[in-house]
Amino acid sequence: MSEQPNIKVTIDNITIEVAPGTTILEAARQIGGEVAPPTMCYYSKLKGSGGKCRTCLVEVNKGSEKDPRPMPKLVASCRTGVMDGMEVKSMTSEKVIDARKGVTEFLLLNHPLDCPVCDQAGECHLQDLSYENGAATTRYEYDRRTFEPEDIGPHIQLHMNRCIMCFRCVFTADQLTETREHGILDRGDHAKISTCISKALDNDFIGNVIDVCPVGALTDKTFRFKNRVWFTKPVDAHRNCSNPKCCGEARLWMRGEEVYRVTARKDEWGEVATASNGQTGWICDECRFEKKQTSDWTIEGPTKVNRHSVIAQGHYQGKVGTATQPILIDEVIGKRPKLTLDIHKVSEVNKPEIHLSEIEGPAHSDDFK
C-alpha cells in the first residue's frame, strides 16, 4: 500500500490528496466543515460500521480519471472508496440535499417526539440532523412503533422507542468487550436492541455504548433526569485508571463542585476522540459510573465548546471554581451591601445540602422529602 501514490479527489470543488483506500466520507472529513456529510450509523472508530442509515449519501458526477462516467445513483459515502480523479458533490448537490431530507424523514418515522424528556437532547445527532435537513412536519399517519420498556442493568437506560438501528452499540460491544451480551433481535419493523434474556450487561467497557449511541436510546442511568446537558459544564479531566485498557481521560459534566456525569471526550464529528496514548479514548465503567467526586479526578480545564452549540450557553472562564469576580462595591459606596435575602433560605431548588449527583439512579418524589 505504501508504494502507491496518493490519489486526488474533488469534493464540492475542493481538491484533496488522500491515501488509496480512503472512503469518500473520510476524504470529506479531511477537508472538514460542511463538506463532510452527516452520519448516523458510521463511526470511524468502529470496524464494520456504516452503510445502514443512508444519511451520508453523496453524488458522484465523475467516477475516476479512467472512467469519467458519473455513478447512476447517489452512493453511501461511508462505504465508497475514492478513485483517482473522482469528483463528488456533497452539499452543492440538490439531489443530495433532497435525499438527506428524505432519509431524515425516514429516521424520524418511528422516533418519538420526546426531546423534552430525553437526556440526549442538546447533544443528539438526530436532533442536529433534523434541525438542519428535516421537514417541520411528518406525513406519517399511523401510530409510532413502540416497545415495552426493558431494564438492561443498573447503569444503562435503554429506550428502544428512540432507537434508529444504527448498530453502533452492537459493534462497540463486539470490539471492546470480551463478550457481547446484547444484540439485535427480530427483523424489519420489529427489530430491537435487547439482551435476549434480560441479562444485565456487566462488561468493563459496556458504558461506551452510551457515547456511541447517536440518539437517546442508550443513556446513562446515573445521570438520568438529574439535569439537562446544557446546564452542566464540560471539563476535561484525567485519572490513573487501574484498568490497563482504559485511557483514564474523560470529560466531566459538572455543576458547581458536583460531577453529574462522566463521558469520553468527543471530537468534532461527535465520535470518541483519540487519547494522548494514540488509541481511541474509550473509558471503563469504573471511571464512567463510579467516580463522581471531584477529588477522583485531575481537572485539566474547561472543554472548548463550539459556540453554536447549546452547551456553550453557560459560558464560563478559567478553571472551574477558580474564577473570582473583582470587588468594586467598596469603591462605589464604601461599605458592603446589606444582604436582605439569602436565596437558599427561601428556595427549595439547588439546596446546598442535597447532592443530586450522589443519588444512584434518577431522583424520585421521596428524594425531595
Place this chain on the structure above:
Amino acid sequence: MQLTKRAAAVDRSPMTLGERIYIPAIAKGLKITLGHIFKKKATVSYPEEKRPFSPVFRGLHVLNRDEQGRENCTACGLCALACPAEAITMEAAERKKGEEHLYREEKYAAKYEINMLRCIFCGNCEEACPKDAIYMSETVMPSNYTRDYFIYKKQDMLITDEQLAKRNATGKG
C-alpha cells in the same frame, strides 16, 4: 448651524396692547381648564374599577395541567434556557408507579421555582415551552414587604382544582 428646517426663530417683537392688558390671556387659559370638566376622565378609580387587559398582557405565571389534572411540565429546562433574567430554576424527578395521575410523562418537575424579583415578564418561557405547561396569566404581580414572598414555588403557580373544574365545565379559563 442649522440642523433641521423645522427650527423656528423666537419672536422677540414688543407685545401688542391686547397681550399687555393680560386679562384675555387669562380668560383663554381658564377656558381650556374649565373645558376639561365636561370631558371624559383619563383616570379610573383603580381598585373598584379596572381597565381591561390588552390581549397580549403578560402577568403572573401559571403552570398548566391537562383535563385529567396531571401536570404538563416535564422539566425540560427550555424555559430556564430561554429566560434572559435567569429567574427559573427546577429539579426533575422520575415518575414512580402510582403517580401516573399526578404527572403526564415519566419525567416531571419535582421542584419548580420562579424568582419574581428577577423575572422581567418577557414571556420567553411561555414561548419556549413545548408542553403547553407554562402560561402568563392576566394577573398583576402582587406587591409585598418582604423579598422571600417573591420566590414562587410550583404549588404557588399550579392551577388549582377549582380552576380546573371550571375550565372543564365552561371550556374557558
